[in-house]
Amino acid sequence: MNIHVKRIKDLQYMLKQHGLDALAMGRTLEIGFLTGFHLDDCEMLVTRSGAWVFMPKMFVEQFRSQIDFAAAVPVDGAAGSPLLAKVKELKLRRAAFEPEAETYKRGTAWRKAGLQEKDGLTGALRSVKEGEEIELLRRSCHIAAKAFGLVKPRIKTGCTEMSVYRDLEDTMQAMGAKGPSFNLIVGFGPNSAMPHHVSSDRKLRNNETVLLDYGCVYGHYCSDITRTYFHGRPTEEFKKVYSIVAASQKAGLARVRAGVKTLDVDAACRNTIADAGYGQYFIHGTGHGIGLEIHEYPRLNTRCDAVLRAGMAVTVEPGIYLHGKFGVRIEDSVLVTKTGCEILTRTVKK
Amino acid sequence: MNIHVKRIKDLQYMLKQHGLDALAMGRTLEIGFLTGFHLDDCEMLVTRSGAWVFMPKMFVEQFRSQIDFAAAVPVDGAAGSPLLAKVKELKLRRAAFEPEAETYKRGTAWRKAGLQEKDGLTGALRSVKEGEEIELLRRSCHIAAKAFGLVKPRIKTGCTEMSVYRDLEDTMQAMGAKGPSFNLIVGFGPNSAMPHHVSSDRKLRNNETVLLDYGCVYGHYCSDITRTYFHGRPTEEFKKVYSIVAASQKAGLARVRAGVKTLDVDAACRNTIADAGYGQYFIHGTGHGIGLEIHEYPRLNTRCDAVLRAGMAVTVEPGIYLHGKFGVRIEDSVLVTKTGCEILTRTVKK
Incomplete structure (x- = not known):
């Protein structure tokens, strides 16, 4: 049909x-x-x-x-x-x-x-994806994931945030994307501490944080991914914060499965960060549905009363933001299954 | 300030x-x-x-x-x-x-x-543009206008509509545009007769119409332009229809001036086409405001009761559509002035 x-x-x-x-x-x-x-x-x-x-x-x-x-x-x-x-x-x-x-x-x-x-x-x-749209979403996410590996080696001291923005966009378009799925966020140094920073002419310096929150539209479907890393030799504080966010995301991803409340995924991420003493620095929800829109039903936060269903596509994206210093966010787009989830924004095949 | x-x-x-x-x-x-x-x-x-x-x-x-x-x-x-x-x-x-x-x-x-x-x-x-936004709009329109001269020589027999879509987009982005300002319309042959045709894998054949309706976003501002031409040796019917649409657009542009009703610009375009016997084939309004959105206040049609003011930016885009055969639309984006208008989508400087 x-x-x-x-x-x-x-x-x-x-x-x-x-x-x-x-x-x-x-x-x-x-x-x-x-x-x-x-x-x-x-x-x-x-x-x-x-x-x-x-x-x-x-x-x-x-x-x-x-x-x-x-x-x-x-x-x-x-x-x-x-x-x-x-x-x-x-x-x-x-x-x-x-x-x-x-x-x-x-x-x-x-x-x-x-x-x-x-x-x-x-x-x-x-909210529940089926048939061709799953393939389109998978392809949209794979393009985004692959772009990180291609663009990262080109991010050097002296690059501006906007030049990286353009490189991400061009790289994804060369792989068949129609365009970016939102105003991509490229934040260097203290700019990484603003969750919705607008990419600027700020140049990358040695030894600071790089945060890339981006995605593309492929066949009308939106992908969303965030990668954070340290350009240079990471400080102890960066390493500590990064490992907490990574543990938080892992805890959230482990909860994703058909039948689970979105509240529970949010709590898994939030509790991990709170237990590490950084609760006040996780200042947004854990995730959102993706599809024809970059933000759609359901939301993964402390308020949305939704239950995950097989075929839903959502992001899991905890973060810690230390104003004036740096921020770390780790985000993947996943497809909910009966037994867990398929992480769409990791290029390694299952 | x-x-x-x-x-x-x-x-x-x-x-x-x-x-x-x-x-x-x-x-x-x-x-x-x-x-x-x-x-x-x-x-x-x-x-x-x-x-x-x-x-x-x-x-x-x-x-x-x-x-x-x-x-x-x-x-x-x-x-x-x-x-x-x-x-x-x-x-x-x-x-x-x-x-x-x-x-x-x-x-x-x-x-x-x-x-x-x-x-x-x-x-x-x-609706009334001022200061920096006029420069952004001008630049957005110049990029679009210039792209036609660059892309047209590459449109050859066997090209698909989608390949021309991508070429237009890439060419505008190479000149600094952020992206297309809407779903660009590339129509070959009978597809040119559908005012909002969705660009497809249809290949260009010898001796048929090419219609390109496109624009870009530059510094948040949207441009809009349409060019129609015959790929090969134009038929008598194409030449006749093209000259009527060109005369219609010229009549409309001649009416544009601060203080004039948008209804009057529409009527000037519409009457020219009706007088030539093609009234029933001009099936849309004459134009619309452009700016942060591709369609904004005012509208130039048979219903909108607006008066043009200096600083407004609008399109003038009459067309004739012969279903199953071909269509012709000629569109420019213009800035209204006290004495007339500045045509933003013609690259020749005043």
Whole structure:
């Protein structure tokens, strides 16, 4: 079965489970996921038995030439909302939309027309990867992992953070990546202590920390990896902090398995760092889902109440940040399995 | 004056003009525009006399090291909304947010807390370019324009659309662009008749149309350009259609000037094509604003009631699409001036 047909069927099954008649969507991301048609300014309605995409006239021919499992409806600027007209025509009493995905403007119009709020349907659908998307994600992660080995020997005293940024980007693109999956973070020395440092013209000096947090987009799928090392002869403090973060990540990875709460993975990482006396310096969550977006459901932190499922792809990325001195973060992207996980960002094959 | 300080002051002036006490914002785009700090998961409150950015704890040190004209407030996940607490503390009775910019979830929470809806404040502010951003936009457009001259000689019979996509991207990056400003459109033959064709493995044959719609991001600013030409010996029909589109674009460009309605520019393009008997084949608007986003305020179409102002940057891009045969679109990005416009995507200097 075509993967998009299957996704629409899965969504239709979820509608039934939740006692809903339909889901209305207005974001390119969800419509692209369900149809493979990634274009802006469209809306989509999925009922228990049908699917419609409402789009500018200029997209219609292209859509119909590629897709036969959803109907293309041209939108005439002046004619009100064809999606709401369809909801009315089909007498869908329990149609819903996702509050986190829609703009306030669109959501308010839909709410006034009687649609209900229901979060998490497409997020849950997207969180479990299957079929071709696993291969795309694996390839995206392998490209990122391999780039570290290629770029690291070229990172020399006097290089700027931006030059390393460009080298990482070019190296990944030469391997087939479409581009970076976010604003890559290259931090030298004290800049490594800022978790979301913006790469600058700062030059690398002898004997300081290098932190690279990067990833690429391959076939729409985002990878995410962080590597930290010492350029020169590591100080005792760096060695100590690095070994604590490495132990923390190892403890987190050991907990990853289908059926485990994301809270527990976070706690495993967090407790290791706290037990070593650095709890106050781990100032962010342990990880997040990856896929079509660089940050998606589920989150691995102290608040998200999610359970890992086989096929979910998440990051595990504890860190310690000593302001004004240096920071260490170690991050891998992993695919959750029934018995543990496949670490996607390590190039060594299983 | 620092450009970000000026933008916040301009916004504060607008608040006063509209009788508002404050504007609340939750999107990276607006916060990045106002502060230069482009990071996710922040919220910002601008009052008539102050500015606060509410952010994850891990961003705080970095923010404070760069920015002194807005206060950084760390957000503790469990503590409710610090932005709403600030609104309450300052007794801001007429605080607003922008319905088109916020998610339904955030907007609804703000609405319930008594904030008003007010669209178009930051859009209007962003639409008029000034200072450094004009230079960045100019450079972004020049890179795109120059790439056409470099890439065209390499487009030969047997090339795939995707290979030309990559060549355009690489060529622009070699000139300093960060990346493409949207999913570039490379259409050969009948594919050129689909305004938003997705570049494919289709190979170029002798004697057919080549349409390239592309642009880059340079220093956060997006350029947009379309060039169409015939690979081989042009047919009479191609020559006729091309000359009509060229005349249409020329008529539109001649109308661009501060004080003119965007409706009038659209009409100038549309009437030229209609008068030549091809009205039904011009199936999209004439243009749109460009800047931090590839599509922003104002729109040049049959509906948007906007007036051009000096400093606005817009595209003028009429087209004719003959389904199954070929399409022609000619697009330039221009900067509106008091007396006309500067065409940014033509490399010849004035």
